[in-house]
Amino acid sequence: MKGGSLVRALDDRFGGARFLDRAMRKAFNNHWSFLLGEIALYAFVVVLVTGVFLTFFFKPGMREVVYDGAYVPLRGVTMSEAYASSLDISFEVRGGLLMRQMHHWATLIFLGGIVVHLLRNFFTGSFRRPRELNWLIGVALFGLVMLNGLFGYSLPDDLLSGAGLRILHGVTVSVPLVGTYLATFLFGGEFPGADIIPRLYSLHVLLIPGLLLVLIPLHAVVLTWRQTHTQFREKGVADHQVSGAPFFPAFIAKTTAYLLLVAGVVALMATVFQVNPIWLYGPYVPSTVSAGSQPDWYMGFLEGALRLMPPWEFTAFGHTVSMSVLIPALVAPALLFAGLAAYPFAERWLTGDRAVHNLLDRPRDVPRRTGLGMAGIVYYGVLWTAGGNDVIAHTFHVSLYATTWTLRIALLLGPVVAFELTRRLCLALQARDRHQAAHGVETGVIVRGAEGAYTEVTRPLTEEEKGVLTPPAEPRPTFIAR
Numbered sequence: 001m002k003g004g005s006l007v008r009a010l011d012d013r014f015g016g017a018r019f020l021d022r023a024m025r026k027a028f029n030n031h032w033s034f035l036l037g038e039i040a041l042y043a044f045v046v047v048l049v050t051g052v053f054l055t056f057f058f059k060p061g062m063r064e065v066v067y068d069g070a071y072v073p074l075r076g077v078t079m080s081e082a083y084a085s086s087l088d089i090s091f092e093v094r095g096g097l098l099m100r101q102m103h104h105w106a107t108l109i110f111l112g113g114i115v116v117h118l119l120r121n122f123f124t125g126s127f128r129r130p131r132e133l134n135w136l137i138g139v140a141l142f143g144l145v146m147l148n149g150l151f152g153y154s155l156p157d158d159l160l161s162g163a164g165l166r167i168l169h170g171v172t173v174s175v176p177l178v179g180t181y182l183a184t185f186l187f188g189g190e191f192p193g194a195d196i197i198p199r200l201y202s203l204h205v206l207l208i209p210g211l212l213l214v215l216i217p218l219h220a221v222v223l224t225w226r227q228t229h230t231q232f233r234e235k236g237v238a239d240h241q242v243s244g245a246p247f248f249p250a251f252i253a254k255t256t257a258y259l260l261l262v263a264g265v266v267a268l269m270a271t272v273f274q275v276n277p278i279w280l281y282g283p284y285v286p287s288t289v290s291a292g293s294q295p296d297w298y299m300g301f302l303e304g305a306l307r308l309m310p311p312w313e314f315t316a317f318g319h320t321v322s323m324s325v326l327i328p329a330l331v332a333p334a335l336l337f338a339g340l341a342a343y344p345f346a347e348r349w350l351t352g353d354r355a356v357h358n359l360l361d362r363p364r365d366v367p368r369r370t371g372l373g374m375a376g377i378v379y380y381g382v383l384w385t386a387g388g389n390d391v392i393a394h395t396f397h398v399s400l401y402a403t404t405w406t407l408r409i410a411l412l413l414g415p416v417v418a419f420e421l422t423r424r425l426c427l428a429l430q431a432r433d434r435h436q437a438a439h440g441v442e443t444g445v446i447v448r449g450a451e452g453a454y455t456e457v458t459r460p461l462t463e464e465e466k467g468v469l470t471p472p473a474e475p476r477p478t479f480i481a482r
Helices: 003-014 016-025 032-055 081-091 096-124 132-154 159-174 179-187 196-226 247-272 297-308 323-351 367-386 389-396 400-439 463-469
Strands: 064-066 078-080 313-316 319-322 441-448 454-459
Touching: 032 096, 032 196, 032 247, 078 081, 081 096, 096 132, 096 247, 096 297, 096 367, 132 159, 132 196, 132 297, 132 323, 159 179, 159 297, 159 323, 179 196, 297 323, 297 367, 297 389, 297 400, 313 323, 319 323, 367 389, 367 400, 389 400, 400 463
Parallel strands: none
Antiparallel strands: 064 078, 313 319, 441 454
């Protein structure tokens, strides 16, 4: 059978040519904000490639060995196999330190890209029908990547990551009724146990990456191709139309360059900026805690929540329930992710808006949603700042007690103030848009009339400017428009 006949036979059975033809002609909007999600996607590619390299040399064992490697200051020190192999990767494997640092930096960028992409979708209303499922997958990806980052951060078994595992053990033990059993199962006995590193390794390289490899293509490719691409309001574009360049060749050339750019930035950062120098921390010893310990940025809000929570606890049926651990470590993140997951459905219920939306909102046009988003950012920012309250107090020579109470007050008042200020700012921007639509755009040219009065010359809006400023023809829901 000739090649052409084989291709036609396969196409008759699988229909790939028609799908490929539609995919190649699918239009993608050219707005820069649509590339934010690709930062996360391509950082994930770097994480995968560097992670595969590291698995060839890392030994996820907790058996104690005496180090006799290239790093002289730690020779003769007893440590776990995991820590010793991490040192070998850093100092004896060709390119090992570069791969370790690329893996770490790419993970930080991966999570940063997810957060920025999530915020863009929230503020522009990209989560509305028919994209609720894609929003839920994105929230699930955020949680999975955070967990996997924590697990990977703990694998070297150094003193800094061991402090994080100690916190994990304390949080697990604090769960009422089943906490001690869960901790014994996870750690393989009393802390630090003998099984925690191998078990985290299995989760880090097998289970969670497997889930990510299923969910990321579903989130970024399958549902995106199935649905009309979102875009911002502009002249001549209706809700069912997309203005942009086709996937091939324009978008594929742009996105390939973006992949190379992200990989290049990660490699440059790994080359120039040191991250997680585990050889300076030493092996983990349960009786030792390094001063000024700080987690990676994405776990900073949990650290801050633990530090701000008052020491509340009570005893019930002979068991002590430590609310000072349960609320910040379990309830707070559960509320965060549950709130993110439920928001599209809550907004739809409150507004009664069940229409299909392919045109995105400008944040100023939805003051309350934008205010809620800013309140969430301030809430997260205060918790993140509180994760370094000891460093702040030491650096600026202020009382740790005063720093902690200031952040507690900011945690309660900050989101409220941010919501109201943002809402009023959005209303002010709406008023300015209405003024421009009615009176034109100020040019900065001042003229003096015959009566001696000075006035500024304005010009009427262009059709393109009117297309951006003019809200959609359909009435806005009451909850959103005010």
